[in-house]
Amino acid sequence: MSVKDLGRAATVVREEQHGEFETKHMRINVGPQHPSTHGVLRLVVDLDGERIVSLRPQIGYLHTGFEKTMENRTYQQGVTYSNRMDYVFGFGHDLAYVLSAEKLLEARVPERAQRLRVALVELNRIASHLLFVGTGLLDMGALTPFFYTMREREQILDLFEMVSGVRMNYGYFRVGGLSRDVPDEFVPAARKFLDGFPKMIHQYVTLFGKNDIFLQRTKGVGVLSKETALAHGLTGPSLRASGVSVDLRKTAPYSGYEDYDFDVPSYTEGDLLSRLRIRIDEMYESLKIVRQALDRLEPGPVKDPDRRISLPPRAELEDSMEAVIFHFKLATEGFHPPRGEAYVPTESARGELGYYIVSDGGSMPYRVKVRVPSLINLQSLEPMCVDGLFADMVMNIASIDPVLGDVDK
Amino acid sequence: MSDPAIVTFIKALVLVLVLLGGFAYMTLIERRLLGRFQHRLGPNRVGPFGLLQPIADAIKAIFKEDIVVTAADKVVYVAAPAISITFALVAFGAIPAGPAKSLFGYNPWVMNLDIGLLYVLAMTSVGVYGIFLGGWASNSKYSLLGSLRSSAQIISYELGMGLAVLSVIMIGGTLNLQKLVELNVWSISPWLWPGLAIAFVAMLISGTAEINRVPFDLPEAEQELVAGYQTEYSSIKWALYQMAEYVNMFTSAALISTLFLGGWRAPGFFNAIIPGMASWPIIWLVAKMALFIFFFIWLKATLMRLRYDQLMRFGWLYLFEIGLFAALLTGAVIAFVL
Numbered sequence: 001m002s003v004k005d006l007g008r009a010a011t012v013v014r015e016e017q018h019g020e021f022e023t024k025h026m027r028i029n030v031g032p033q034h035p036s037t038h039g040v041l042r043l044v045v046d047l048d049g050e051r052i053v054s055l056r057p058q059i060g061y062l063h064t065g066f067e068k069t070m071e072n073r074t075y076q077q078g079v080t081y082s083n084r085m086d087y088v089f090g091f092g093h094d095l096a097y098v099l100s101a102e103k104l105l106e107a108r109v110p111e112r113a114q115r116l117r118v119a120l121v122e123l124n125r126i127a128s129h130l131l132f133v134g135t136g137l138l139d140m141g142a143l144t145p146f147f148y149t150m151r152e153r154e155q156i157l158d159l160f161e162m163v164s165g166v167r168m169n170y171g172y173f174r175v176g177g178l179s180r181d182v183p184d185e186f187v188p189a190a191r192k193f194l195d196g197f198p199k200m201i202h203q204y205v206t207l208f209g210k211n212d213i214f215l216q217r218t219k220g221v222g223v224l225s226k227e228t229a230l231a232h233g234l235t236g237p238s239l240r241a242s243g244v245s246v247d248l249r250k251t252a253p254y255s256g257y258e259d260y261d262f263d264v265p266s267y268t269e270g271d272l273l274s275r276l277r278i279r280i281d282e283m284y285e286s287l288k289i290v291r292q293a294l295d296r297l298e299p300g301p302v303k304d305p306d307r308r309i310s311l312p313p314r315a316e317l318e319d320s321m322e323a324v325i326f327h328f329k330l331a332t333e334g335f336h337p338p339r340g341e342a343y344v345p346t347e348s349a350r351g352e353l354g355y356y357i358v359s360d361g362g363s364m365p366y367r368v369k370v371r372v373p374s375l376i377n378l379q380s381l382e383p384m385c386v387d388g389l390f391a392d393m394v395m396n397i398a399s400i401d402p403v404l405g406d407v408d409k
Numbered sequence: 410m411s412d413p414a415i416v417t418f419i420k421a422l423v424l425v426l427v428l429l430g431g432f433a434y435m436t437l438i439e440r441r442l443l444g445r446f447q448h449r450l451g452p453n454r455v456g457p458f459g460l461l462q463p464i465a466d467a468i469k470a471i472f473k474e475d476i477v478v479t480a481a482d483k484v485v486y487v488a489a490p491a492i493s494i495t496f497a498l499v500a501f502g503a504i505p506a507g508p509a510k511s512l513f514g515y516n517p518w519v520m521n522l523d524i525g526l527l528y529v530l531a532m533t534s535v536g537v538y539g540i541f542l543g544g545w546a547s548n549s550k551y552s553l554l555g556s557l558r559s560s561a562q563i564i565s566y567e568l569g570m571g572l573a574v575l576s577v578i579m580i581g582g583t584l585n586l587q588k589l590v591e592l593n594v595w596s597i598s599p600w601l602w603p604g605l606a607i608a609f610v611a612m613l614i615s616g617t618a619e620i621n622r623v624p625f626d627l628p629e630a631e632q633e634l635v636a637g638y639q640t641e642y643s644s645i646k647w648a649l650y651q652m653a654e655y656v657n658m659f660t661s662a663a664l665i666s667t668l669f670l671g672g673w674r675a676p677g678f679f680n681a682i683i684p685g686m687a688s689w690p691i692i693w694l695v696a697k698m699a700l701f702i703f704f705f706i707w708l709k710a711t712l713m714r715l716r717y718d719q720l721m722r723f724g725w726l727y728l729f730e731i732g733l734f735a736a737l738l739t740g741a742v743i744a745f746v747l
Binding site (some may be wrong): 027028034047050061084086140141142144145148151207208211213214216217390391392 | 443446447448449550551554623626635686709710711712713714715716717718719721
């Protein structure tokens with residue numbers, strides 16, 4: 001369907017003649033306040049009975065102006081905003097932001113910080129996929145799996161609370177490293193979680209994996225072919241479910257992902273079932289990565305030792321004039337990356353995520369543009385849903401895993 | 410044989426009160442059980458073990474603002490929940506709860522109809538008018554979709570149910586529920602067991618579909634239709650729909666127990682274990698109903714919802730055939746074996 005056709009289908013409620021009766025399609029507004037839209041997403045849907053004739057997503061209900069705000073804050077303050085866009089995958093957003101900023105600065109991030117970042121982002125990926133599985137099944141009418149996935153997500157959030165002090169909007173990464181080292185109890189607690197978790201995934205899979213109703217509702221439903229998926233710019237697990245095995249952690253490694261041993265699961269069906277399965281498979285892969293990251297964790301600094309990027313330790317301020325000067329400069333105006341631009345694509349739980357940052361040499365970014373996966377993945381909703389049933393629409397929304405904060409920014 | 414009118418009236422009143430009280434505590438039991446299934450506690454704050462929760466819920470429902478949609482068809486909009494609850498309540502009246510004269514010298518039923526089974530089926534299907542009219546009168550698209558689904562669903566599953574009970578009717582040769590219980594359809598011949606067993610399964614499935622519960626809860630599919638036909642209802646009108654749903658659940662459970670599990674009769678061996686146990690007919694009926702109600706809640710915690718087209722396909726292509734097969738099997742046994 002071309003863009004022109006799309007517009008026509010959306011604006012004209014087609015009237016058809018059936019014998020002597022004239023029938024009209026029913027236009028129904030789903031959202032922005034609706035139990036299944038995963039946020040304030042509004043969809044204008046034309047229905048022929050229960051069949052979807054056309055579907056048009058309306059976005060912007062959660063527009064917060066994060067990009068513009070970030071242009072008026074120093075680089076280090078930007079971390080406060082990045083994780084608020086995708087509140088389900090906050091560490092991933094933080095990582096994408098600091099990577100671009102570090103590329104501008106040419107900062108050298110210590111090994112320990114790299115490892116911890118990878119471990120936290122992968123744990124966050126598991127938490128995000130857990131939410132996906134729980135709410136996705138909830139949209140199908142299965143109440144129970146949601147509570148089980150939340151139980152495990154809670155354990156991950158406890159780990160995050162341990163390192164950052166909060167369970168959401170972490171703001172723990174810094175340009176040049178981490179805000180502080182993790183507490184001693186983090187690694188044993190994380191290992192405990194890693195050991196227990198595979199059994200838990202197995203529980204959900206047995207709860208619904210072979211259920212006939214589940215298979216009937218997901219197999220061959222909401223199929224997105226490889227070509228359509230690529231044409232609509234789909235990325236991430238949903239694209240891999242359509243048969244394109246692209247993972248930026250493999251194809252364009254960052255943060256030392258090239259050192260880790262993990263597989264990129266992919267399916268060829270492109271239906272709801274494969275989009276759900278791929279997330280479960282990815283949880284196992286993330287577990288592998290976290291385990292390797294923790295194994296290779298060695299004591300050391302977690303910040304770039306460069307005084308122009310990281311604050312000097314408190315003790316140094318007592319007897320070093322230089323430290324006081326650096327501290328003053330960093331605290332009042334931050335650092336000045338050289339003139340230039342940077343974009344580091346990362347693999348978020350939803351797809352390609354990257355911050356495009358332009359520096360004019362000042363202490364604040366000249367321009368920040370975020371390539372958010374949720375927004376671009378939403379384009380694929382229309383080809384997924386049209387000619388399908390209304391009941392499948394809510395599952396299709398869930399299957400591309402949009403986070404509305406990520407969509408509207 | 411029959412009781413004086415005043416006694417019948419009192420029995421009807423008591424039955425209504427018991428059903429409504431049962432509804433209130435059913436919500437609590439369901440929520441507590443779901444809590445157990447879902448690795449959480451469920452409501453346990455109001456009173457000991459949350460026992461006062463239904464009362465708190467009732468007060469809340471009554472004091473909520475009673476919104477009447479401006480664009481609604483006012484008369485029908487108000488009448489629809491009343492239709493739902495009325496027919497849900499009257500349907501239960503024909504369920505017998507013991508042998509004649511066993512309740513303080515009176516009969517333990519409100520009415521003993523020769524067409525009892527037909528009556529229960531008829532009343533439960535009239536209840537769909539409440540859902541349909543409510544959805545129509547709300548003048549909301551979600552409500553309309555929900556009510557259309559519901560009508561189609563109940564019509565489809567009524568057929569399966571009709572065929573499932575046919576086996577029992579053929580064996581018993583009567584539509585009188587009391588006589589069916591006294592006859593005990595299972596005791597007649599082991600040759601009839603396969604037919605009855607298949608009919609029982611068909612009845613259990615169509616019974617679940619009749620009361621719009623998971624996996625057949627499409628009319629109020631929360632995720633797509635907000636709350637289906639109930640979307641525009643609030644306060645006590647919404648509560649009436651809820652009551653109707655739960656009372657229908659009781660009726661369904663009672664009907665299945667009466668037809669297939671011997672209703673108020675105790676399993677014979679219980680008398681051998683504890684003498685006198687078998688002479689508490691009401692307890693036995695309630696126990697059997699509880700079994701099915703637990704089953705419904707269990708389904709809710711385990712299964713997901715079918716899609717509309719799958720539901721219709723299942724109803725017409727499988728359940729209908731299963732019911733028909735059970736009826737044919739039973740008929741053949743009656744004609745050629747007995």
